[in-house]
Amino acid sequence: MTDVLFYHLTRQPLEQVLPGLLETCLQRDWRVVVQTGSRERRDALDSLLWTYREDSFLPHGTAADGHEAEQPVFLTDGPDNPNAANVRFLVDRAAPPDLSPYERGVFLFDDSDPDAVAEARGHWKALKAAGHALTYWQQSESGRWEKKA
Secondary structure, three states, X not given: OOEEEEEEEOOOOHHXXXXXXXXXXXXXXXXXXXXXXXXXXXHHHHHHHHHOEOOEOOOOEOHHHOOHHHOOEEEEOOOOOOOOOOEEEEOOOOOOOOOOOOOEEEXXXXXXXXXXXXXXXXXXXXXXXXXXXXXXXXXXXXXXXXEOO
């Protein structure tokens, strides 16, 4: 079964958290697909990943860039997985596809959005019932991740 991680954003926004998590995936030689809740959000994250640090960028692409199969990180607003990713991130209340083909599924949800929190709880229950291994992480006062479940 898939390891599914739930990251509850309580201190920092997605824009500050996602690049670091993606960097960790790339350091582990994992291929990643990031699924957003809308095309506009996908495009905003596309821009962010080129500019989030002055001294670096994250190699990534979208369908508009072509060469989907070669992208180490692929951004999409749909269920596709053209780069044969083994890790799938779901952000901005994106509707998850079947996660069983992935080694890891990662939900990031914002505490300031009650609907996102409620949806994450629903996904937790459904994925637990399906037999996936689940962990829940929450940001501490210092912004570090603490495993809560």
